[in-house]
Amino acid sequence: MSLIYLLDLCAVGVCAITATLEARRRELDLFGVVVVAIIAGIGGGTMRDILLGRLPVYWIHDPLYVVVGMAAATLTFFLERRLAIPMDFFLLPDAIGLALFTVIGTSIALGANIHWFIAALMGVVTGVFGGVIRDILCNEVPLILRTDIYIYATASLLGAFLLIALDRLGVTHNLALIAAMTLVVAIRLAAIRWYIRLPRMRPYGS
Amino acid sequence: MSLIYLLDLCAVGVCAITATLEARRRELDLFGVVVVAIIAGIGGGTMRDILLGRLPVYWIHDPLYVVVGMAAATLTFFLERRLAIPMDFFLLPDAIGLALFTVIGTSIALGANIHWFIAALMGVVTGVFGGVIRDILCNEVPLILRTDIYIYATASLLGAFLLIALDRLGVTHNLALIAAMTLVVAIRLAAIRWYIRLPRMRPYGS
Amino acid sequence: MSLIYLLDLCAVGVCAITATLEARRRELDLFGVVVVAIIAGIGGGTMRDILLGRLPVYWIHDPLYVVVGMAAATLTFFLERRLAIPMDFFLLPDAIGLALFTVIGTSIALGANIHWFIAALMGVVTGVFGGVIRDILCNEVPLILRTDIYIYATASLLGAFLLIALDRLGVTHNLALIAAMTLVVAIRLAAIRWYIRLPRMRPYGS
Numbered sequence: 001m002s003l004i005y006l007l008d009l010c011a012v013g014v015c016a017i018t019a020t021l022e023a024r025r026r027e028l029d030l031f032g033v034v035v036v037a038i039i040a041g042i043g044g045g046t047m048r049d050i051l052l053g054r055l056p057v058y059w060i061h062d063p064l065y066v067v068v069g070m071a072a073a074t075l076t077f078f079l080e081r082r083l084a085i086p087m088d089f090f091l092l093p094d095a096i097g098l099a100l101f102t103v104i105g106t107s108i109a110l111g112a113n114i115h116w117f118i119a120a121l122m123g124v125v126t127g128v129f130g131g132v133i134r135d136i137l138c139n140e141v142p143l144i145l146r147t148d149i150y151i152y153a154t155a156s157l158l159g160a161f162l163l164i165a166l167d168r169l170g171v172t173h174n175l176a177l178i179a180a181m182t183l184v185v186a187i188r189l190a191a192i193r194w195y196i197r198l199p200r201m202r203p204y205g206s
Numbered sequence: 207m208s209l210i211y212l213l214d215l216c217a218v219g220v221c222a223i224t225a226t227l228e229a230r231r232r233e234l235d236l237f238g239v240v241v242v243a244i245i246a247g248i249g250g251g252t253m254r255d256i257l258l259g260r261l262p263v264y265w266i267h268d269p270l271y272v273v274v275g276m277a278a279a280t281l282t283f284f285l286e287r288r289l290a291i292p293m294d295f296f297l298l299p300d301a302i303g304l305a306l307f308t309v310i311g312t313s314i315a316l317g318a319n320i321h322w323f324i325a326a327l328m329g330v331v332t333g334v335f336g337g338v339i340r341d342i343l344c345n346e347v348p349l350i351l352r353t354d355i356y357i358y359a360t361a362s363l364l365g366a367f368l369l370i371a372l373d374r375l376g377v378t379h380n381l382a383l384i385a386a387m388t389l390v391v392a393i394r395l396a397a398i399r400w401y402i403r404l405p406r407m408r409p410y411g412s
Numbered sequence: 413m414s415l416i417y418l419l420d421l422c423a424v425g426v427c428a429i430t431a432t433l434e435a436r437r438r439e440l441d442l443f444g445v446v447v448v449a450i451i452a453g454i455g456g457g458t459m460r461d462i463l464l465g466r467l468p469v470y471w472i473h474d475p476l477y478v479v480v481g482m483a484a485a486t487l488t489f490f491l492e493r494r495l496a497i498p499m500d501f502f503l504l505p506d507a508i509g510l511a512l513f514t515v516i517g518t519s520i521a522l523g524a525n526i527h528w529f530i531a532a533l534m535g536v537v538t539g540v541f542g543g544v545i546r547d548i549l550c551n552e553v554p555l556i557l558r559t560d561i562y563i564y565a566t567a568s569l570l571g572a573f574l575l576i577a578l579d580r581l582g583v584t585h586n587l588a589l590i591a592a593m594t595l596v597v598a599i600r601l602a603a604i605r606w607y608i609r610l611p612r613m614r615p616y617g618s
Binding site (some may be wrong): 223255257258259261318320321325327338342345346347348352359360403404405 | 440441442443444448458462467468469471472473475478479482548550551594599
Binding site (some may be wrong): 050051052053055081112114115117121132136139140141142153154188197198199 | 232233235236237238241242252256261262263265266268270273278342343344345387
């Protein structure tokens with residue numbers, strides 16, 4: 001669990017950094033940026049815990065999650081002008097974060113002894129919901145629902161399915177975790193590389 | 207309970223269909239539409255369960271709710287161009303769905319042994335909150351809060367009051383359910399037919 | 413607890429009044445205004461209770477909170493044209509409400525035996541989250557995240573820290589409550605008086 005815990009904290013930090021960079025588009029002050037960044041990092045797991053009734057939510061008894069999100073956002077806030085980090089730099093860490101949140105969420109849900117399909121959904125919720133709240137707070141249609149993102153939540157869903165399938169087939173949990181995470185990262189990066197999108201609805205009048 | 211359960215599933219499906227049609231106004235991809243549709247269908251009951259502490263929320267142990275919402279949204283997504291379903295077609299099913307969610311929510315809240323007024327509010331939350339989250343995800347001021355809808359949540363509230371009053375008067379629960387649902391549908395359709403609205407605030411400068 | 417309870421109800425009422433005045437900017441009908449106002453009043457404590465797992469949330473078993481919010485919003489709705497209340501009139505009551513919600517939220521969280529840092533965050537959540545949901549419902553970037561507000565959530569955070577510090581130092585709880593509330597109000601009013609803001613991010617291209 002120790003390695004997973006460390007990676008989980010890293011994923012929270014990466015989420016906070018990308019959220020801070022995203023927040024450049026909005027007139028947010030330091031406090032606003034830090035709040036949006038923390039919520040982006042812990043929002044998915046929080047929603048999963050609420051829906052499953054695992055209360056108090058996971059970060060209530062472990063301040064480190066909030067502290068990591070806070071530190072990552074504050075550093076990014078003050079350094080981003082100097083470093084001029086391009087968003088692309090975070091595509092790989094972001095994909096790994098998505099993969100990690102997905103397998104953690106799915107594992108926790110499976111442990112709560114629920115239907116495999118709902119467990120997979122909980123994996124997706126853990127993976128993507130932080131970003132959804134981040135975008136709602138910034139008053140935008142959530143990025144993952146829009147057409148201008150390449151296969152994001154779908155990668156998470158397929159990874160969750162693979163994890164569950166391997167678990168059922170009796171594969172060691174650690175091996176299943178790694179395989180599922182690899183699938184999520186691979187699909188996500190392939191989608192970005194070859195511009196793969198889901199079909200979209202044509203809006204009125206088009 | 208079996209008939210109520212079936213009607214509940216139907217209401218989730220109808221909500222998902224109308225949400226999919228609404229989503230035409232936004233550039234959402236297939237995944238985005240399905241997510242918005244599922245949330246529109248199960249969001250109200252989910253919020254009710256969280257506020258009442260009935261966790262895990264109701265659809266965690268019954269995947270059928272999510273599956274129905276998913277199927278309804280996907281079918282609508284692919285068929286809507288071909289069928290050219292007018293929104294008006296769903297006004298009656300939508301009113302029935304509102305009525306059904308309202309009486310289910312109120313009944314559950316009464317069963318939790320809380321004050322009748324809060325129980326009525328839980329009925330309204332169950333009835334309208336799915337639509338509120340749907341609109342927030344689509345980055346709009348929720349439809350039911352705006353002036354361009356005819357008596358919606360108010361119909362739900364009056365139906366909840368009637369259900370509670372009849373229950374107190376010793377009327378059979380099934381009869382009370384039917385009377386309350388009839389009232390909700392009647393008020394809603396009358397409001398649409400005769401353009402009945404609540405008073406509104408004049409915005410600045412008018 | 414009786415005085416705190418009374419002040420708590422007052423804070424809900426003040427929140428509801430300011431939310432109603434804010435809603436003038438949007439085309440909301442009476443129902444919409446009342447809903448937004450109630451949520452503004454009880455949203456912070458509701459979120460705190462959900463995160464801490466104190467379910468059902470606090471107002472489920474005490475309808476008075478909802479009734480006070482409802483009455484305050486309805487009166488404001490019908491009287492605001494006649495009275496022409498300026499927003500500035502509420503700056504002091506609003507600051508007191510923020511202070512009160514903060515100390516109540518922090519006290520409750522401390523009672524739940526959690527890390528002091530998370531307890532302070534729960535105080536801030538209680539203090540500001542109602543306003544965040546109000547702004548999301550009105551389809552705006554939440555006011556407290558933007559740059560055009562003078563030290564708001566920061567005042568709440570510092571007040572929560574002071575309350576916890578005084579508690580640790582063995583100061584009577586009532587005295588600590590009063591000191592923390594005074595600090596919140598003082599910081600907030602000073603920030604308004606001397607236009608004190610947090611640093612902000614420069615948006616793209618500036």
